Amino acid sequence: MDRIPFGVRQLDTTLGGGAPTGSVVLVAGEGGAGSREFIQTSTLLNALAETDEALHDLYYGDLAPNANPPGAVHFVSFTADERRFAEEVGMTMDDDIADAGMDAVRYHDLSEQYFHRSPVPRDWYAEETADIKDLRARQERDDILGELGELLVDHAPGNLVVIDSLSDLISTAGRDEKVNWSDVVFLIKGLQKGANEWNGVILVHVGRETVSDTEYGQLVDSVDGALEFEWASGGSTRARTLVVKQFRGVLSGIDDENIVQFETEVGDGGFDISDVRKIR
DSSP states (O other), X not given: OOEEOOSOHHHHHHTTSSEETTEEEEEEEOTTSSHHHHHHHHHHHHHHHHHOHHHHHHHTOOOOTTBOOOSOEEEEESSOOHHHHHHHHXXXXXXXXXXXXXXXXXXXXXXXXXHTTSSSOHHHHSOTTOOHHHHHHHHTSSOHHHHHHHHHHHHOTTSEEEEEOHHHHHHHBTTBTTOOHHHHHHHHHHHHHHHXXXXXXXXXXXXXXXXXXXXXXXXXXXXXXXXXXXXXEETTEEXXXXXXXXXXXXXXXXXXXXXXXXXXXXXXXXXXXXXEEEOO
């Protein structure tokens, strides 16, 4: 089965090259446990393969025989513009990666659609150059879920799409009459169905603290793979860890190697695996 790499070499190697094409992967993390750094690394390292092969080889290395970079990398945010994302990446990763990778990232800022029904003043999130007619036209388009759906139809086929974050949509449930929890679940189920046709990979980020155990279970049941980023305590220290909770067609390889979890770290190259905990 063809794979699109996550951009974290040891994880990709363990998973047989990365995520199978056609997958929707939930990236769920406790605060500060590394989930944001993971999606940033996945975005930038895959984009780097398009803009700077030498730099990609330095920080990642050779791809697995059945793995290929996505045709393009798209990053979708509901609350932050591209400049803010670039600043966050620049604080996490080496400047060479951040600069070269950002050149190939197709960034989609849906903050105007997200905030326009909120009490947030328009000039906090709207482009300064946008006139009132342009703003009204944007705000009268489909609701935020419809806007996201159109974006995916246009850009998901054959590509890597990173959605940051589902927690933002969840926060609108109950506040916006057009969005409720069942809509969020239907969205994820629809993504899975669409991804089978699009033949790319979709990463959906969610803050673990923003959903109940029941809601989280519904999300996990609706995707192909779920990566959990947690804090683990051992003696007087804490470590960031990654657990592959489920991954259809992939999890068996981890089970065969008796891997319990990955210890992780964040360095100049972004998110990385520092150690592997196995069943002794």
